[in-house]
Amino acid sequence: MENIKENLKKIKAELDKGVLLLAVTKTRTPEEINTAIDEGVTDIGENKVQEITDKYDRVKPVRWHMIGHLQTNKVKYIIDKVHMIHSVDSMKIAKEIDKRAAAKGLIMDILIQVNPASEKSKFGISTGETENLIKEILECCKNIRIRGLMCVVPFAEDPEEIRGYFAQVKKQYDQYGKISHERLDFKYLSMGMTHDYKVAVEEGSNLVRIGTAIFGERVYN
Ligand SMILES: *Cc1c(COP(=O)(O)O)cnc(C)c1O
Numbered sequence: 001m002e003n004i005k006e007n008l009k010k011i012k013a014e015l016d017k018g019v020l021l022l023a024v025t026k027t028r029t030p031e032e033i034n035t036a037i038d039e040g041v042t043d044i045g046e047n048k049v050q051e052i053t054d055k056y057d058r059v060k061p062v063r064w065h066m067i068g069h070l071q072t073n074k075v076k077y078i079i080d081k082v083h084m085i086h087s088v089d090s091m092k093i094a095k096e097i098d099k100r101a102a103a104k105g106l107i108m109d110i111l112i113q114v115n116p117a118s119e120k121s122k123f124g125i126s127t128g129e130t131e132n133l134i135k136e137i138l139e140c141c142k143n144i145r146i147r148g149l150m151c152v153v154p155f156a157e158d159p160e161e162i163r164g165y166f167a168q169v170k171k172q173y174d175q176y177g178k179i180s181h182e183r184l185d186f187k188y189l190s191m192g193m194t195h196d197y198k199v200a201v202e203e204g205s206n207l208v209r210i211g212t213a214i215f216g217e218r219v220y221n
Pocket residue numbers: 024026047067068152192193194195209210211212213
């Protein structure tokens with residue numbers, strides 16, 4: 001627990017004021033998460049619905065973010081728990097989020113997940129299809145507000161190799177942010193994880209998703 005505090009202090013000292021730190025808490029216990037919250041963490045990210053519902057009541061007040069792939073049949077479990085969904089990459093999931101948000105009488109903030117390297121193994125909409133998806137969501141989904149873009153880029157030993165992907169997504173972010181619509185209000189460019197967040201911020205990220213550098217290596221069982 002001491003490490004969590006020290007790690008957070010170090011990361012926060014390094015990050016610019018304008019960059020939001022999202023602590024990625026998958027596999028972590030409520031106790032570990034609460035330690036991070038006590039140290040000033042305001043936003044946490046999970047990639048599984050089950051982990052959000054399991055931990056929700058045992059974690060101190062904080063903004064929850066869904067950052068992982070979301071199945072349509074599970075949206076209903078988190079719609080009134082999360083502050084923002086980062087992983088919207090299809091009309092199918094957008095329509096379900098819209099329907100569930102409407103049923104609860106709320107407007108859901110989302111990010112469009114893009115896949116700049118067009119990796120088959122990764123989720124996210126390809127660069128050529130992004131603008132169409134944004135326009136379709138704006139047309140059809142009255143209970144969704146689009147707040148920006150999110151991406152996960154390929155792992156590279158040397159983060160310099162993936163700098164170009166971040167630059168490409170920043171370009172898209174600037175372009176789509178100009179679309180004038182009452183339900184589009186770009187504020188977040190969510191890119192960068194433990195091994196690449198410094199390069200991501202240099203290329204314009206203002207929301208970094210960091211797990212390992214805060215909590216240590218993850219153990220899956
Ligand atoms: C796990 C995860 C992270 C954090 O990864 P670390 O390497 O532990 O910082 C960021 N984004 C997403 C989508 C993740 O699933």
